[in-house]
Amino acid sequence: MAVLYKLDDWLAHGVVAGFTDREGGVSRSPYDSFNLGLHVGDSQEDVLSNRAIIAKTIDSVPQHFVFAKQVHGNRAWHVGKKEVGKGAFSMDDAIEDADALVTMEKGVPLIILSADCAPVLFAGRDQKVVGAAHAGWRGATSGIITSTMTMMVDLGVSPEALQVAIGPTIRGCCYEVDEPVAEAVRETYRRLSVHQGEALIPSVKKPGHFMLDIPTLIREELASLGVASEHVHDTGICTHCDERFFSHRRENGYTGRQGAFIYLK
Numbered sequence: 001m002a003v004l005y006k007l008d009d010w011l012a013h014g015v016v017a018g019f020t021d022r023e024g025g026v027s028r029s030p031y032d033s034f035n036l037g038l039h040v041g042d043s044q045e046d047v048l049s050n051r052a053i054i055a056k057t058i059d060s061v062p063q064h065f066v067f068a069k070q071v072h073g074n075r076a077w078h079v080g081k082k083e084v085g086k087g088a089f090s091m092d093d094a095i096e097d098a099d100a101l102v103t104m105e106k107g108v109p110l111i112i113l114s115a116d117c118a119p120v121l122f123a124g125r126d127q128k129v130v131g132a133a134h135a136g137w138r139g140a141t142s143g144i145i146t147s148t149m150t151m152m153v154d155l156g157v158s159p160e161a162l163q164v165a166i167g168p169t170i171r172g173c174c175y176e177v178d179e180p181v182a183e184a185v186r187e188t189y190r191r192l193s194v195h196q197g198e199a200l201i202p203s204v205k206k207p208g209h210f211m212l213d214i215p216t217l218i219r220e221e222l223a224s225l226g227v228a229s230e231h232v233h234d235t236g237i238c239t240h241c242d243e244r245f246f247s248h249r250r251e252n253g254y255t256g257r258q259g260a261f262i263y264l265k
């Protein structure tokens with residue numbers, strides 16, 4: 001089954017959203033089997049076959065998908081009618097330099113690709129705006145969560161009316177980082193005026209290193225922006241622990257990408 005985690009309670013409110021795993025596709029090793037990324041060296045034909053499978057599964061068509069050229073940055077892009085289908089069949093026309101997509105268009109699935117970085121989905125309770133962000137440590141510390149939320153708030157959603165879902169990502173159990181990354185996290189806490197953040201724990205195995213839990217950092221940022229903790233849903237899945245998922249770190253960089261998807265029905 002390609003879609004591991006479907007947000008069924010969101011579906012009840014007119015939003016189709018969820019996260020895929022690596023099973024049930026046609027790609028061969030090391031992309032086996034449900035790789036959705038065209039930029040990782042996999043056969044284009046196989047990736048497009050996988051995209052056709054997910055389209056059918058979520059009652060859409062690949063022609064309506066929107067992908068970005070994700071760069072671990074902090075830029076969100078407002079997807080309108082003219083962006084529909086961008087990146088669906090080729091990386092060449094994917095939306096440039098964007099790590100979050102936001103739309104008010106109906107029937108336009110926004111797709112974020114990842115293999116350890118956190119995919120984060122956003123839906124306004126009034127079901128008029130949805131968003132999807134890609135947040136690894138670089139994106140999370142450079143403000144991708146804030147820029148996605150700012151765009152959604154500008155489009156009329158109040159933070160209190162936002163529902164957020166954090167997908168499969170590498171977590172504090174597995175994500176050892178060095179001092180420069182730790183300093184970027186501390187700097188993020190200073191930016192958010194969070195005094196005692198809990199995302200960063202000193203490593204017991206490797207002095208001077210830290211275990212970073214990106215979902216905790218994301219939750220702390222969301223809280224500082226006014227999103228209620230009971231509106232933040234977390235899959236709790238670690239891509240590095242759980243072999244049903246692609247993990248960039250576990251596979252030494254040679255692997256596929258799972259997808260997070262969201263659209264307004």
Ligand SMILES: [Zn+2]
Pocket residue numbers: 170171172173174175238239240241242
């Ligand atoms: Zn883990």
